[in-house]
Amino acid sequence: xxxETQEELMERVKKMTPEELLEFQKNRCxxxxxxxxxxxxxxxYEDDKVFAILDINPANPGHILLMPKExxxxxPQVPEDILGHLSTITKKICNIALKALGAKGTNVLIxxxxxxxxKSQHFMIHIIPRMENDGIGLFLDRKQITENDxxxxxxxxxxxxxxxxxxxxxxxxxxxxxxxxxxxxxxxKELAKENEEIEKLQKEIEGEKESERKxxxxxxxxxxxxxxxxxxxxxxxxxxxxxxxxxxxxxxxxDDDDSGDNGTNLDDIAKxxxxx
Amino acid sequence: xxxxICTIIGNKQQFDRVRIYQDDICVGLLSTRPASLAHAIVFxxxxxxxxxxxxxxxxxxxxxxxxxxxxxxxxxxNIQGTNILVQNGLPAGQEEPHFSxxxxxxxxxxxxxxxxxxxxxxxEEMSTVELQxxxxxxxxxxxxxxxxxxxKTEDKKADITDDGDEENYLVKYFNKIP
Numbered sequence: 001x002x003x004e005t006q007e008e009l010m011e012r013v014k015k016m017t018p019e020e021l022l023e024f025q026k027n028r029c030x031x032x033x034x035x036x037x038x039x040x041x042x043x044x045y046e047d048d049k050v051f052a053i054l055d056i057n058p059a060n061p062g063h064i065l066l067m068p069k070e071x072x073x074x075x076p077q078v079p080e081d082i083l084g085h086l087s088t089i090t091k092k093i094c095n096i097a098l099k100a101l102g103a104k105g106t107n108v109l110i111x112x113x114x115x116x117x118x119k120s121q122h123f124m125i126h127i128i129p130r131m132e133n134d135g136i137g138l139f140l141d142r143k144q145i146t147e148n149d150x151x152x153x154x155x156x157x158x159x160x161x162x163x164x165x166x167x168x169x170x171x172x173x174x175x176x177x178x179x180x181x182x183x184x185x186x187x188x189k190e191l192a193k194e195n196e197e198i199e200k201l202q203k204e205i206e207g208e209k210e211s212e213r214k215x216x217x218x219x220x221x222x223x224x225x226x227x228x229x230x231x232x233x234x235x236x237x238x239x240x241x242x243x244x245x246x247x248x249x250x251x252x253x254x255d256d257d258d259s260g261d262n263g264t265n266l267d268d269i270a271k272x273x274x275x276x
Numbered sequence: 277x278x279x280x281i282c283t284i285i286g287n288k289q290q291f292d293r294v295r296i297y298q299d300d301i302c303v304g305l306l307s308t309r310p311a312s313l314a315h316a317i318v319f320x321x322x323x324x325x326x327x328x329x330x331x332x333x334x335x336x337x338x339x340x341x342x343x344x345x346x347x348x349x350x351x352x353x354n355i356q357g358t359n360i361l362v363q364n365g366l367p368a369g370q371e372e373p374h375f376s377x378x379x380x381x382x383x384x385x386x387x388x389x390x391x392x393x394x395x396x397x398x399x400e401e402m403s404t405v406e407l408q409x410x411x412x413x414x415x416x417x418x419x420x421x422x423x424x425x426x427x428k429t430e431d432k433k434a435d436i437t438d439d440g441d442e443e444n445y446l447v448k449y450f451n452k453i454p
Contacts, residue, residue: 042402044409054406057394062405075360076347083343084336091335092413094364095328100408105365108327109390112346113357116382117391128392130368136392138361139369140311140378153314153353154306157345158296160352161304164344165297263351 013271021271026071031122035069045093049085052093059128059136062101064093067124073270074112074123086125093127103129107138113269121273155180160263281319281374297345301337304345312388314353314381316345324375327364342377349381357382359390 016024026032033039035051044064045052055063066089072078078086094106109126111118130136159181162168284290285303296316297304307315318341324330330338346358361378363369382388397405 042406044406045413054402054409056402058397059392059394061395061397061401062409064409075343075358076350078343080340080343083339087335087339088332091327091330091332093409096409096412098328100412101405105363105368105370106327107364107368108360108362110360111357111390112350112359113382115355115384115386116357116359116380118357128368130365132367134367137389138363138392140315140361140371140380141388142307142309142311145308145310149313150306150308154294154296156352157306157314157316157348160348161297161345164348164351263353264355266347266350269350269356 018267021267022071025073025121025270025273029071029120029122031065031067031120031124032071035067045089047089049082050089052089055126059126059138060103060130060134062097062103062129064097064127065124066090066093066127067122072123073121073273074118074266075110076112076266077270078123090125090127097127097129101129104132105130107136109138114272118273121270151180152184155184279323279372279374281372281376282323285319285321297341299341301334302341304341310380311378312380312382312386314349314355316349316379318342318345318377318379319374325373326370327362327375330375338377342379346379349379353381354383355381356384361390 013021013024030039034041034053042054042056043051044054045066049069050066051069052064052066055065066086068078068082068086070082075083090108094108097103097106107126107128107130109128110124111126128136128138284294284305291303294305294308295303296306297318300321302318302320304316304318307317318338320330320334320338322334327335342360346360349355349358359378359380359382361380362376363371363378364375380388380390
């Protein structure tokens with residue numbers, strides 16, 4: 001397919017059914033070929049479900065890639081039993097890395113999606129043996145966030161977690177979540193209103209400016225101040241777009257409207273990986 | 277031992293403030309000092325310092341919970357990726373002496389560096405490592421539980437078989453921290 005441009009390919013991928021997409025990804029997946037024995041690798045473990053090889057570009061000696069034999073692009077697609085099996089093998093490999101290589105620790109890292117640093121389109125678990133002061137930057141840079149932001153995220157995430165696990169939150173909890181969601185909605189509405197007013201004001205200012213035909217330095221300043229809320233308004237628009245082309249599971253998100261609707265379509269994440 | 281995480285789980289008020297999930301085996305908390313816009317951490321209820329001490333059944337369950345929380349992040353926040361990160365041992369960046377799994381929401385160009393500089397190894401080096409692994413693979417560690425068998429065992433009897441290395445040196449390590 002060398003004559004196909006990236007855009008054309010993306011178009012083609014977008015039109016594929018999930019089955020076609022899976023087949024398409026499998027054919028292009030180097031790890032599927034490694035598992036099938038068509039490409040050489042340093043295999044260190046294999047059973048009927050999973051496969052582990054040494055990474056040829058390791059973060060540290062002994063860096064292992066553990067993956068299911070079946071092709072999955074990201075973790076949410078992996079069946080529960082396979083994931084469970086992968087976790088026990090992960091533990092086993094960590095144990096061996098500590099003993100065989102004299103590692104002083106191990107990192108287990110899963111990357112879901114290109115934004116998370118995923119480079120292959122085959123789901124895998126990185127197991128990285130660590131030595132003291134080996135200079136690998138896998139530490140977490142913690143930030144401070146405002147209580148408001150924290151509660152927003154917690155409200156949205158909690159209600160979705162409950163939905164996925166099928167948990168009925170107790171009444172008190174549900175109230176709290178609903179209140180938070182309501183607060184968020186109210187804040188959004190207020191923001192939208194403010195933005196409208198600001199736009200109005202801006203138009204008036206511009207109108208005045210034209211009538212006076214003399215640009216006032218003050219208005220320039222005001223304009224700058226007004227830029228921030230405007231940007232937020234743009235962000236909101238984007239969110240709305242995302243909502244409209246997110247067809248996933250609309251039936252089960254009902255009463256907690258806002259909380260569940262601006263999510264990401266997992267298929268899109270998988271599709272992007274298919275093209276790379 | 278005085279564990280900060282055990283204290284939080286034990287204190288209802290503190291716990292409810294950060295909790296997003298809980299069951300008999302593990303709890304999911306939302307970090308108040310996140311590495312990205314949403315950063316959840318799953319802890320086993322029981323105190324284990326490192327992954328090697330966590331029984332297989334509990335570990336499987338924890339990973340499944342992580343998967344679902346990661347899915348919840350995808351579906352409720354406008355994000356393009358998630359990282360699942362286990363920091364096992366001090367040199368791996370572990371912050372608290374209580375085993376945990378981090379789930380970190382990721383957005384395009386969020387500037388979070390969870391990456392590494394690949395090393396180029398000599399062929400011999402690779403082969404040595406390969407041999408070291410293979411030699412030990414069947415000798416140590418937990419017995420492999422096949423997915424078909426007892427995935428959803430109802431008895432929650434902790435099945436610490438052959439992985440309880442009595443006093444793993446990594447645990448000793450943690451005991452040294454003031």
